[in-house]
Amino acid sequence: MKRLENKVAIITGAASGFGAVDAKLFAKEGAKIVLTDINEENLKQVAEQIIQDGGIAIYATLNVTSPYDWQKVVEKTTTEFGGIDILVNNAGIASYSSFMESDYDTFKKIMDVNLNSQYLGIKAVAPAMM
Template identity: 50%
Template sequence: MGRLDNKVAIITGAASGMGLAGAKIFAKEGASVVLTDVVEDKLNKAAKEIEDADGKATAIKLDVTDPAGWKHVADQTVELYGKIDILINNAGIHVAKGIVDTDMETWNKVMNIDSTSVWLGMKTVIPFMQKNGGGSIINTSSIGALVGGTATGFSAAYSAAKGAVRSLTKFAAQEFGKDYIRVNSVHPGSTFTGMAEEAGLKSKEEMGQAYEGKAALPPYVADAADIGYAYLYLASDESKFVTGEELVVDGGWTTNS
């Protein structure tokens, strides 16, 4: 028996990083997973890898800022699998600019992808969950929503967007608890993903050198799967009485603020 047997999950930003790690874990635990992303070639490859490992996966291209795209994903998911049990709003971007340096175009882009998309996803999927009699929504925030400085990657827009996700999660948890829809946020700290490798970092250990003295647990950087397993707990029935909460996965970073 898997922890997500007979569950249907939509995961955004699932072509790589934390989204892909979550998708693979979910499929191993018995879920049918709809992977979404804007990077179509990587997205299709990711879904095929899951299917080749005997998992159930479907790839659907999605711009998370597009309401019509969200409707298409939700409709296709229900057509293929009959329902939606889980939504992981994982997609996001980061631009390292402070308040004075950030221009309007950058601000709007980060806010739309990192924050507005979370509202759009919930707005689209919640009616389907209400018909099902419940569901679990996990919104990816950041420790940048809890503390400042290095934790935000020195991005004013990212910090603001992730703070909005934190607050919106609690609002949704209150509004839809009566429908047995649980809404929680995950707050990753520094995490070694494909983006880090593309930036030239070869390992967690190398990346972690910059964060020694911030996080408490060596090598001071998480694996993408560490975040994926946090998603798994909140998606599963093991957390059936958990809503509106912040699950921090940061190696102890925020205890040192």
């Protein structure tokens, strides 16, 4: 038996990088995947690849800073797959400027995407998990 057989996983930032790799690995282990990201074109490609390789995947655009987007993804996931078992809060951004060159707006955006989104995601998904 595969390690994630019958599990449903939402993965954020799944259009590239670690998120896309996680999605492919989880699918190989039997999970049904909901790929999410702000980059719809890449999301579609990753989903198609997973399906071609025999996995089960759907995708939805999700900006992790939007409570509305989170609600839509939870609704889509529960409608399509009947529940949620796993949330991978992977989406993130970085700034490579030095502290002295940095600006507050960029800092706040990074906090929103990398930190505050964790609260929004868990808050949206937890009722379906419970």
